[in-house]
Amino acid sequence: MKQNRSFAILISLVVFGVGVALAYAKHRAGANWEALWIAVGAFVIALVVSSAIQVADQWDKAVILRLGHFRSLKGPGLFVIIPVIDAIPYWIDTRVITTGFKAEKALTKDTVPVDVDAVLFWKVVDPQKAALDVADFRSAISWASQTALRDVIGKTVLSEMLEGRDKISNLLQKIIDERTEP
Numbered sequence: 001m002k003q004n005r006s007f008a009i010l011i012s013l014v015v016f017g018v019g020v021a022l023a024y025a026k027h028r029a030g031a032n033w034e035a036l037w038i039a040v041g042a043f044v045i046a047l048v049v050s051s052a053i054q055v056a057d058q059w060d061k062a063v064i065l066r067l068g069h070f071r072s073l074k075g076p077g078l079f080v081i082i083p084v085i086d087a088i089p090y091w092i093d094t095r096v097i098t099t100g101f102k103a104e105k106a107l108t109k110d111t112v113p114v115d116v117d118a119v120l121f122w123k124v125v126d127p128q129k130a131a132l133d134v135a136d137f138r139s140a141i142s143w144a145s146q147t148a149l150r151d152v153i154g155k156t157v158l159s160e161m162l163e164g165r166d167k168i169s170n171l172l173q174k175i176i177d178e179r180t181e182p
Contacts, residue, residue: 003091004055007078012050016042051083056091061127063090073127092127099138101146106153108161116153120145120176129182144179148172 019042027035056062056075064071065087081088102117122141124130130137152172153161161168 004057005050007055008050008053011053012046015049016046018042019045048083052080054079054081054088059093059095061092061094062088063092063127063131065089070128070132090127090131092124092130094124094127096121096123099142099145101142101149106150108153108156108158110157112158114153114158114161116149118145118149118172122176122180125181133182141176141180145172145176148175148179151175 020039023035023039023042026032026038054062054074055078058076060075062074062079064074064081066082066085071086099120099122100117101120102115105113105115107113120141124137134140149172152168152175156168
């Protein structure tokens with residue numbers, strides 16, 4: 001996921017600029033080696049600050065791991081991590097997401113072959129569970145939806161399917177919620 005790093009870069013440039021200004025002042029005073037070390041130190045501090053400052057968008061939650069163990073969820077807004085010690089392996093989008101899927105060549109209860117396309121509207125309710133308990137939650141939701149659609153088609157007669165879309169939709173929602181909530 002693309003992250004906005006402009007604020008962290010701005011702060012890093014300010015830190016580096018102050019360091020370069022101090023180094024220039026030392027250089028003008030005749031302490032050339034001290035000036036070089038100040039400039040190098042300012043560069044290193046600017047790099048550390050750049051990787052420490054994080055900004056999560058309004059819809060994002062960052063999963064923070066400290067040395068491989070869950071630490072916290074952060075966001076939206078500005079937050080700071082400890083570089084090298086903390087990691088952000090997942091940025092979870094908490095907006096409503098749409099996923100198209102289809103049950104290819106499913107058979108109805110009366111053995112009529114049908115192809116059904118569907119759209120699933122879903123959103124992550126618990127970012128910690130989504131990031132840590134499932135290897136790829138997006139694929140898991142897609143596969144759970146496809147199998148639920150095939151199950152419902154297999155238990156429905158074609159005439160019921162053509163007449164009762166709302167009933168099928170409610171049944172699918174119930175089944176998908178049961179499968180994806182944990």
